[in-house]
Every structure is written in structure tokens, then in C-alpha cells.
Amino acid sequence: MAIYRQKESSLWWIDITIGGRRVRQSTGTADRTRAQEYHDRLKVQCWEQQRLGAKPRYTWREAVVRYLRESAGKASLENDRHALRWLDPHLGEKTLDQVDKAMVEQITAERAKPYVRVYKSGQKRECKPGVDTVNRFLTTLRALLNKARDEWEWIERAPKVKALKGAKSRVRWISRTEADKLLAELPAHLAAMAEFTLQTGLRRANVTHLQWSQVDLARRTAWVLGENVKNRKALAVPLSNKAVEVLEEWGGKDTRWVFPKAGRPVHQTSTKAWFDALKRAGIADFCWHDLRHTWASWHVQNGTPLHVLQELGRWSSLKMVQRYAHLSGEHLRAWVDQPALLAVQKAEPVQAVSDGEQVIVSP
Numbered sequence: 389m390a391i392y393r394q395k396e397s398s399l400w401w402i403d404i405t406i407g408g409r410r411v412r413q414s415t416g417t418a419d420r421t422r423a424q425e426y427h428d429r430l431k432v433q434c435w436e437q438q439r440l441g442a443k444p445r446y447t448w449r450e451a452v453v454r455y456l457r458e459s460a461g462k463a464s465l466e467n468d469r470h471a472l473r474w475l476d477p478h479l480g481e482k483t484l485d486q487v488d489k490a491m492v493e494q495i496t497a498e499r500a501k502p503y504v505r506v507y508k509s510g511q512k513r514e515c516k517p518g519v520d521t522v523n524r525f526l527t528t529l530r531a532l533l534n535k536a537r538d539e540w541e542w543i544e545r546a547p548k549v550k551a552l553k554g555a556k557s558r559v560r561w562i563s564r565t566e567a568d569k570l571l572a573e574l575p576a577h578l579a580a581m582a583e584f585t586l587q588t589g590l591r592r593a594n595v596t597h598l599q600w601s602q603v604d605l606a607r608r609t610a611w612v613l614g615e616n617v618k619n620r621k622a623l624a625v626p627l628s629n630k631a632v633e634v635l636e637e638w639g640g641k642d643t644r645w646v647f648p649k650a651g652r653p654v655h656q657t658s659t660k661a662w663f664d665a666l667k668r669a670g671i672a673d674f675c676w677h678d679l680r681h682t683w684a685s686w687h688v689q690n691g692t693p694l695h696v697l698q699e700l701g702r703w704s705s706l707k708m709v710q711r712y713a714h715l716s717g718e719h720l721r722a723w724v725d726q727p728a729l730l731a732v733q734k735a736e737p738v739q740a741v742s743d744g745e746q747v748i749v750s751p
Contacts, residue, residue, distance in 0.1 A: 391420070391427055402427045404434065413447065416481040446542045448479040448487065454540065455532045471528040474499070484536050489547040492529070499525055500552070507660040523551045559711050560678040561685035566671055573665035577654060580634055581647045582679055587631035589683035589701050592676055596654045598646040600639075608632055623702050681712075688712045 391400055400423030403412045411434065415423040433445060452472050459465050478495050479487060502516040530549035537546040562570070567586060571579045581595050588595075594612050602611045610625040627635070635646065642648040657676045666674055680701075687697050698709045 391415075391423055402430065404431055413449075414481060444542075445483045445485060446536070448482050448484060449476070451484055451532055451536050451540075451542065452476075455535060458535075467524060468528045468531075471525045472532075474525070475529065484533075484543045487533065487547060492547045492549055495529075496522065496526065496552070509660060511660055513660075513663065519552050526551055559681050559685070560674060561682040562671060562674065562678070564686070566669065567682065569669040570665060570671055573668045575661050577647055577649050578657065578659075578661060578665075580638055581654070581657070582676075584631055584634045584647070585676075585679040586683050586686075587628045587634070588625050589680050589687075590625065591680060592657055596647065596657065599644055600642075600646055601644075603635060603646065605632060605635060626700075684709075684712050685715050688715045 390404060391402055393400055398418040400415045400417060400420060401413065402415055402423070403410070404427070405411070411430065415426040417423050417426070456465075456469070456472070459468060462468070475495070478498070479491075482491075500517055500522050502514055505513045505515050507513070526549050533543075533546040533549065536542040537544070567582075571583055574582060584590070585592075585595050588610070590598075590612070598610065598612075602613075604610070605627075608627045610627060612623050612625060638646060642651060645651075645653050647654065662676070666672070684697060684701055687700070688694070692700075694706065694709045694713060697712070698706055701709065703709055
């Protein structure tokens with residue numbers, strides 16, 4: 389069957405095989421004449437590839453399938469899936485060589501538009517993607533196109549995907565008093581996970597999917613496997629007194645998951661309950677990941693050296709930790725009270741004459 393319609397679909401599809409390669413895809417049109425024209429053009433292209441050695445034209449969806457297959461095990465794979473799902477209605481019916489600069493710019497503008505989020509309760513909330521959010525989406529788009537050009541050699545050229553300007557390293561933190569207000573407003577399961585995050589600095593997924601097999605209360609330690617860590621390195625997490633209290637309170641609620649809800653791990657923390665709690669606590673511009681920023685900020689303000697914080701927070705470079713350096717001057721205090729420096733500050737200036745001009749020099 390060359391052209392056909394699927395059940396409950398008004399669009400025409402094509403199904404052809406040339407030289408052992410089967411092509412089955414939507415024509416993107418409900419008009420049979422246009423669908424037939426699309427079929428004929430594609431059949432000619434396939435014939436040219438087989439008989440004349442022309443380079444095959446691969447579709448966006450073929451590229452997505454290969455990209456996801458080769459990215460298996462990637463720590464941020466779920467973020468890539470999310471971006472690719474969003475892109476599918478825009479690029480799903482295109483071939484890779486049809487994706488040009490104008491199309492990328494149009495898609496970028498569309499991704500940056502405000503949107504309405506609808507919760508299970510039916511309540512709606514208008515959201516506007518931040519620059520960092522859009523740039524993370526563009527990173528996936530750029531990575532796939534570059535792979536198709538450089539590694540797979542599926543296309544000769546790829547459009548340049550530019551990151552939006554204005555992205556900043558966001559460090560938003562709250563005080564202990566504000567944190568206590570927020571915890572008091574959250575449902576029990578979210579409050580427990582939020583407090584545990586404030587005590588350990590773990591990323592969201594490492595908290596929501598923490599299992600009892602990863603916890604040793606006797607040794608006051610938790611472990612996170614390398615496959616669940618952003619930098620792919622397994623880590624041991626020392627537990628504070630408060631972190632141990634949280635775990636002891638939630639012990640026995642489930643035999644596998646530490647923070648379950650209805651016997652399953654929580655997959656989404658940025659819920660209506662979270663935003664409502666923020667509003668009641670009087671806290672604005674605060675997301676779940678900011679709990680990790682808060683943990684790091686508290687450490688720096690309490691005098692934790694930056695190199696120690698780097699190890700505690702599992703950052704791969706000191707550069708990531710220096711975002712918090714401005715919150716404390718303890719690491720510089722030893723240099724401002726040196727005896728030699730104080731002696732220079734107290735000394736009287738000395739006059740000197742050079743080439744007939746009077747200048748002031750320090751001893």
C-alpha cells in the first residue's frame with residue numbers, strides 16, 4: 389500500500405520500500421492529490437539514492453530515534469526527552485536538510501512565549517520560560533543537529549543555534565526563618581523532602597527517588613549511585629542531626645522508597661501545593677532547586693571553606709562554588725589583619741625628590 393489513512397486520522401500516510409529501505413511516514417496533509425505528489429517526490433528521491441548514489445535524506449524523527457539510542461545512560465536524558473517531545477510538532481515531519489536558520493529562530497521565539505499551565509485541580513497559572521530554560525532546550529536542539537552533521541554525516545550543514553543572551557547564574561536563597569515558614573505550609577511529604585534537601589544539598593531526583601537501601605542511619609550516611617548523579621560519580625552523603633531526624637520520622641512508611649506518596653516516589657515537586665505554600669509563606673521567585681542554593685549559601689555564611697563545599701555539593705569545578713563566595717568574607721579575613729600589612733598602614737609617609745619633582749612614597 390503506497391498511500392493510506394490511519395484510523396481516526398484525516399492525514400494521508402505513505403509506505404514505500406526501495407532497495408531494502410522502508411519509508412513509512414505522514415505526508416502532513418489531508419488532501420489526497422497533495423499526498424500523492426509528496427509520495428511521488430519521495431519515491432524519486434529514494435530511487436536517486438539507490439541508483440545514482442545520492443545522499444539519503446533523513447527525517448527529524450529518524451535523527452531523534454538515533455540520538456536517544458546513543459544517549460542512553462546520560463544523566464540529563466529526561467531533559468532531552470522533554471525538549472524533543474516539544475519539538476516534535478514543529479519538526480517531526482521535516483527532513484534534516486529542511487531545518488534552517490529561519491526555522492530555528494521561529495522555534496526559539498515560540499519556545500520563549502508565555503504559556504498557561506493547567507493543574508489536575510483545574511486551576512490555571514501563567515508561566516514564562518526563563519532565559520536559562522530556553523537555552524537548555526536549545527542545547528538539545530544544537531546537540532542533535534551537530535551530531536547529524538559531524539558524527540553521522542547525515543547532513544552537510546547545520547544551522548547555527550545561538551543561545552539567548554541575558555542568562556545569569558541564578559543564586560536565590562532564603563533565610564532559616566523563611567524556610568521554616570515554607571515548611572510549615574507544605575504538605576507532609578513535600579515538607580520532609582524540602583527539609584532533607586536543605587540539610588544535604590541533594591538535587592531533586594536524588595531526594596524524590598531515594599531508597600532505604602541507600603541509607604545507613606547507624607553510620608549517618610546516605611549513598612547516591614553514579615548513574616543518578618549529574619557528573620556520573622557515586623557519592624557518599626554525610627547526614628546532619630536534622631537529616632537523621634527526618635529519615636527516622638519517615639522510616640516504616642514504605643519498605644523501598646524513603647519519601648513515598650501512595651507507595652510510589654514523587655515525580656513532580658513544582659505542584660500547585662508548592663506554589664500555594666510559597667504564596668502563604670510570603671516567598672516569591674523561588675523554585676525547588678533554590679533549596680540547594682539555600683543549603684550552599686547557609687554553609688558559606690557559617691564559614692565552610694569553598695573547597696569543602698565543592699566536595700559536599702559534588703560540583704566538578706571550583707568555579708561552580710564561587711557563585712556563593714560573595715556571601716562570606718571569612719576566607720579573606722586572615723589576609724586583612726596580617727602584622728606586616730598593619731605596620732605599613734600605620735607608618736608615616738616619606739618624602740622624596742626625583743627629577744626636581746616632589747613625590748610621596750611609602751616605606
